[in-house]
Amino acid sequence: MASLEIRAARRHFVTPEGGRVAALDGIDLTVGANEFVTLLGPSGCGKTTLLRAISGFEALDSGSIRLDGTDLAALPPFKRPVNTVFQSYALFSHMSVARNVGYALEVRGVDRKAREAAVESALAKVGLTGMGGRRPNQLSGGQRQRVALARSIVAEPRLLLLDEPLSALDRNLRQQMQIELKTLQSRLGIAFVFVTHDQEEALTMSDRIVVMRAGRIEQIGTPREIYRHPRTRFVAEFIGETNLFHATVDRIEGAQALARTAQGVEMLLPATGLRRGQAVTAVLRPADFSLADQGIAGRVTRAVYLGSDLQLYVQPDAGGEEIRVTARDGANAPATGAAVHLSYAPEAAHVLEAA
Ligand SMILES: Nc1ncnc2c1ncn2[C@@H]1O[C@H](COP(=O)(O)OP(=O)(O)OP(=O)(O)O)[C@@H](O)[C@H]1O
Numbered sequence: 001m002a003s004l005e006i007r008a009a010r011r012h013f014v015t016p017e018g019g020r021v022a023a024l025d026g027i028d029l030t031v032g033a034n035e036f037v038t039l040l041g042p043s044g045c046g047k048t049t050l051l052r053a054i055s056g057f058e059a060l061d062s063g064s065i066r067l068d069g070t071d072l073a074a075l076p077p078f079k080r081p082v083n084t085v086f087q088s089y090a091l092f093s094h095m096s097v098a099r100n101v102g103y104a105l106e107v108r109g110v111d112r113k114a115r116e117a118a119v120e121s122a123l124a125k126v127g128l129t130g131m132g133g134r135r136p137n138q139l140s141g142g143q144r145q146r147v148a149l150a151r152s153i154v155a156e157p158r159l160l161l162l163d164e165p166l167s168a169l170d171r172n173l174r175q176q177m178q179i180e181l182k183t184l185q186s187r188l189g190i191a192f193v194f195v196t197h198d199q200e201e202a203l204t205m206s207d208r209i210v211v212m213r214a215g216r217i218e219q220i221g222t223p224r225e226i227y228r229h230p231r232t233r234f235v236a237e238f239i240g241e242t243n244l245f246h247a248t249v250d251r252i253e254g255a256q257a258l259a260r261t262a263q264g265v266e267m268l269l270p271a272t273g274l275r276r277g278q279a280v281t282a283v284l285r286p287a288d289f290s291l292a293d294q295g296i297a298g299r300v301t302r303a304v305y306l307g308s309d310l311q312l313y314v315q316p317d318a319g320g321e322e323i324r325v326t327a328r329d330g331a332n333a334p335a336t337g338a339a340v341h342l343s344y345a346p347e348a349a350h351v352l353e354a355a
Contacts, residue, residue: 003033003191009063023049025215031191038194038202041212047195051161083157085165089148091136098132101150122150142173162194178204199239211235231353236283243323245282249274263319268346281352286326288348295343300334
């Protein structure tokens with residue numbers, strides 16, 4: 001069951017300097033009726049513009065946005081069954097929590113009884129039962145964020161847009177709210193479109209991640225697909241820590257290809273789709289490597305303590321870029337200056353489609 005369908009959406013801006021920016025440069029995206037989709041990308045890639053186009057605060061130059069089959073273009077923002085949660089949740093400080101949550105219904109003239117029931121139900125959904133009588137300044141940061149959420153769901157939107165709603169919270173609270181948001185979304189059974197810069201947040205919460213770059217979609221996939229099978233170098237480098245190896249295929253042996261970097265580091269890669277002489281870029285994550293008796297020979301230039309793990313920076317003896325490796329900390333963990341060998345399972349190496 002499709003919910004949100006965005007087709008060939010374009011929107012440009014003329015900058016004060018007289019330039020032209022394609023904030024949305026042909027976006028096609030379908031979000032399922034009960035799906036949690038995250039827009040992820042660097043500053044300026046068009047995430048906010050896309051949210052504003054969906055909520056109706058920005059018009060498209062061309063293309064269409066449909067919700068459950070209805071074209072939204074003709075509907076002003078307040079008539080769209082869509083609501084937005086912002087980072088600055090801007091609660092009215094002189095009103096009680098309950099009145100904050102019910103305010104949109106009050107403005108629409110919903111009668112008091114129905115309003116109270118809706119407010120109570122919304123507060124229950126975000127775990128704030130019994131807090132309706134408080135003022136916002138009598139709540140913690142996390143509770144205020146929940147009030148903002150309750151306010152955004154009280155009118156039962158079919159789609160909730162979330163524009164970096166957690167970025168003002170400290171790390172622990174943020175992680176707790178990530179789980180709560182995901183739970184709330186499945187419980188409500190509506191679509192969430194979530195915007196973040198934070199790749200870890202995107203990996204944790206999303207059913208699918210949309211990686212954007214300069215007004216275009218670079219890749220759409222589940223968190224695992226995006227992390228394990230990035231299509232491009234941009235996606236590989238944007239999501240998680242990455243080691244990239246530029247190599248040329250020397251020979252194919254059964255399911256494996258033997259490739260060599262310009263410096264002569266030998267790499268084993270999955271042979272699928274590869275041929276002899278081909279230039280490839282392979283992605284290996286820091287946790288794909290293990291310290292072994294043989295493999296890529298190098299020297300530890302830096303060992304960074306991370307708690308139970310160590311991040312090692314290993315300079316291959318053959319030359320080329322340092323390799324980042326995650327190793328368990330412990331008595332045998334190598335220190336700076338140690339000579340090591342790195343091995344990895346060839347099937348863990350992912351060859352990028354597009355160079
Ligand atoms: N009103 C405007 N006038 C001119 N340019 C604009 C306007 N709004 C956005 N832009 C430009 O459009 C591009 C996309 O902006 P947008 O705010 O959608 O990016 P974003 O991905 O949300 O960035 P951030 O993560 O920093 O919030 C940027 O280059 C921005 O400078």
